[in-house]
Amino acid sequence: MTPHLWPCPLPHGGTGEQYALACDSGRTMRLLIVPALFDEANRLRRFCAEVMRRLDRGGVDSFLPDFPGTNESLGGLGDQDAETWRAAMTAAADHFGATHVLALRGGCLFTPPGLPAWHYAPVKGANILRAMIRARILASRETGKDENREALTGAAQDHGIVLAGHALGPGLFRDLDALAPDPAVAIITQEQLGGSGLWLRAEPDEDATQADALAALLIEGMQG
């Protein structure tokens, strides 16, 4: 598994480079993994890498790109919106020659069109924002500052907002609030993997049984 740079469209035209974790041996089965968003991305990253290792052993190449403005990306998160993120994942799928897509949690909002895909535990954008705004209100309250959801939401829609350390621009905030995963895409539920979702963990963790189960489902689906 190696880091890999791929050409990604920039918000105002042109192309920049983004980073992806890649496991590429030039094989015919090639899976693009669209990561979860924000804190959930951190908590599921190790899980993604573990699944990629298993896919590799099962004869499948896989690619885990960064959303522009997140992880190793040099781009500003504040410059992003749903359009730049969707364009990024579509460009990544093209660049890596993906034949299939797995999106996790909030990543399911940005599944590139036109390829067979799975959504693992998909979630609405509004639900992600709801938890993040709650975290902000709790953290502010700890410092003696009283904030409320309506005022924060209004400010976020106009000027953007910092939620749990992520500086979201107004465009991305408004877009996320309205986005829901495509119901036509096949869903992989937590029950199919056993145990509880690793995105729930307060600290990032791993689970070999769940990684085995997800990799097996994907390999079977891709061979089908």
Add this chain to the structure above:
Amino acid sequence: MQDDTDLLLRRILTDVLGLKQGQAETFQADTGLFGHLPELDSMAVAGLLTELEDRLDIIIEDDEIDGEMLETFGGLLDFAKAKRTAA
């Protein structure tokens, strides 16, 4: 109807804190949560409350969340039970 709030809350804490099987069963009413467990920061608490809403089928308003209800297992359990009764 038997009240399974206690059981569900212990399960959610197990999932959020990554506890081993049976570990949450040792939680007492005065077992400390927010402010006592370093991994339970504001984002983790927000996730925990969202999960509570989903699994207990309740809605928690932001202004209902206070330090007291989050401080101990007993405080959170009382809150969750009251919400379910009202729902």
